[in-house]
Amino acid sequence: MNQFCIYFLLFMIYSIIGWLLEVVGKLITEHRFINRGFLIGPYCPIYGWGGILITFCLKKYMNDPFVMFIMIVLICSLLEYFTSYFLEKIFKLRWWDYNHFKFNINGRICLETMIPFGVGGLLAAYYVSPFFINLLGNINQVLLWVLTIVLLVVYIADTLLSEAIVGKISKMGIDINEEIVKKYKDVLDNTEMIKELFIKKVQESKNYLHERLIKAFPNFELKFIDLRSLFDKDE
DSSP: OHHHHHHHHHHHHHHHHHHHHHHHHHHHHHSSOOOOSSSSSSOOHHHHHHHHHHHHHOGGGTTOHHHHHHHHHHHHHHHHHHHHHHHHHHHSEEOOOOTTSSSEETTTEEHHHHHHHHHHHHHIIIIIHHHHHHHHHTSOHHHHHHHHHHHHHHHHHHHHHHHHHHHHHHHHHHHHHHHHHHHOTTOSOOHHHHHHHHHHHHHHHTOHHHHHHHHHOTTOEEOOOOHHHHHHHHO
């Protein structure tokens, strides 16, 4: 059972490292603090899953750094692509979009992020994971379990609360879309109108948790009905 504790705590460590990287990135590009990530707490689970997959699924490639790099890029790209896909399908929101980058696949992944993930993955596999696995393996068993239980409870609670918040945000977007469909038949493209009204309503609600999520993903897109196609069908 100690293995479960080590795996979970390693997952949390990578999630926190990912959050820190995202925050520092925004500090550099936008010169302000933004609490990045889908969840409220200081962690980004996609980095946690990436770290776990690299650490425990690619052991047989450790003797060949070049093959290891290719496999890390493949795993991270698939993880990012399908995370984007399923979040969009579930919540009708696209949280990031790489269409403005030259080499991208459906705006979900791009070459500009694949290479840094590959380099970061190599550091994780050869240095970061061995260090933390050794560190966690030497922690007192009782303390290891206490840390695991506390962080697991916090993580589950945060996930449930964040999903509820995103659900409300998605519902708000759907309501705005339906309102525009009913009132503005002459509008050919409702995407920007929905986003503008959506952000306005979020700001008017004065809900910190809603505003935090919108600030964390300023380039989000709402995926609803395209009025042009709707009215073309009627004709």
